[in-house]
Amino acid sequence: MTRLTYSKAEIETEHDYAMSHVECGLKLHGGFSEDGLYLSPRTRFRWPAINAWLARLQDSNLAIVDATTALLVEPNYPSIDQQVWLLQQGVEQPLWDSLTITGLIEGRGRALADLSPPDFALIINEDISETALGHLGKGLLTTHGWDEGGNPQSEAGGHDVMWYATRDLLFGKNKFPVPVAPASISREKSSREMPQIGAEYEGVIAFLMNLLMIEVRAERAFDFYERVIDHPEVFADKRQEAQHAVALINRIRQDESVHVAWLKAAISEFRHSTINGLDGAEISGAEILDPVWEKMVHWHAVEIHQANRQNNRAELKAKILAAANGASILAAFEKLEDSVDA
Template identity: 35%
Template structure:
């Protein structure tokens, strides 16, 4: 599809990196477990996500401009495509009532660890992105990936300077909920049990190419963006689960502050999903350059990667995560006198 910029721009479409990284003025900074986190509260006490002074406006403007220029809607990955959280809120609360806290602590540790991987997005950008397109990418989210969008995303996930990001905020959530800090060794063991240990021998094999028509770096960037977007969308089930469990003041410590912290992280996630959807839509509705100098419709490339990533997210990756979670629950009860009975009760709640 040929997109011609017609110069009828009325809203701002070009933003500096400084603008996309700017945080609106904050009256009260956010602290969790004594640690300064990103974001904070405005004059009336509403939570303000970090680096959103201009980012939301920018994303909306790029979306509006894309609809106007192409007539096409922004891609969506509906949450309903992903199954609900396991274990359920009822199952998790049952374990907590029985004093079995380890699986929930491990789940919160796993989420924080996965959030940390999101920081890798600042490394996947390709140089001179325009050279990979037959159509112009001026005045788009695509043109801003390496000019603030990837960096803002990475900072939100792993923190920046003195401010903690989501990785540490999830760990703080866990520490508040269970009223203790978890040592590095304990965390390392949890992560290993949950399947995040480095592969033996260090190196992981390079993924099989899905789109040999285009440069490997561009394919890598698009695969990372789509894979991360699916993690971000499916995580909204996890947020709902965590908020419901951590809101229960009889079962977890912190008087609801752990659940509040999760709600702030959830608010920070929405621009991540939105800019990834926007940039991928922009790719989909443009022509890409192949390695031989020909052109290929972006829709062919994006849809191929999308289908592959969705299959992985709903299939093999979910299977691995379920197996690790079941293993963690069995590990937590195996030495308990009532361990077998607790496991039976837990499983009986599966359909509730």
């Protein structure tokens, strides 16, 4: 029988690595198998556990929430062609800034490790000891936070450090000043949207949904970076470093797939649960969650892009115009506007 219950220590356990993960002189999380395969940090039990929880849902014919980049209907800005064009023209600051901000945001993710979630067993009728939701406080949040921003108990760098290493491989250190990252990338509501449950539970469920959509947006951003950096016509004098950068990005993507998987499991489990509402009545998790999930997807897929569009364009324009020949580079850049990222 597949195991569905794990201790916190197990979820946090590393593989026995044949080789440690070191890049650009930096000790990084995870490691390599005998065969040279990259193994994500703390996944010796975490991956089998998540796969078992997802399989349990599938075996019971319980739908797993749909969360893929196909939800992101607004095109990426700039497009791949536009970003490639800027690099070809020697306009490097936009990609530098973008990679740095990604690292800064990843670093903030470490805060997840310090959350202490309320016990969902207190409001869910069914036994949740064999679910992801039942393991929120048993290693799923700590490992996730450490993946993003490093474990303070270890010297190995997390995703933040991996992005800075990627950037420095491509551009060298300190090429531009460190930009300011946006204050928040979550959909935040001051009023209650799940009044059927206590605010502490709503907070966690909304947080997990935000996190899942942020991971989905990240997946598209990482695909964008990879396609740009892997493009044969950029970084012509450092193709080797560019290949190396792509390898690092792929390791980050492999780590992120763990995050998407457990979040999908936990949110789906809540949907299929019977909740003891605040008013004493039983209510299905789906009834509480679905209307909010719909708003969440729309916010991350559409609203945030529309809200930021003008600002993003103005900022990028200023960076292009700061270059020698900026005006003509910008004119060609804008002509590429209609190209769509396939």
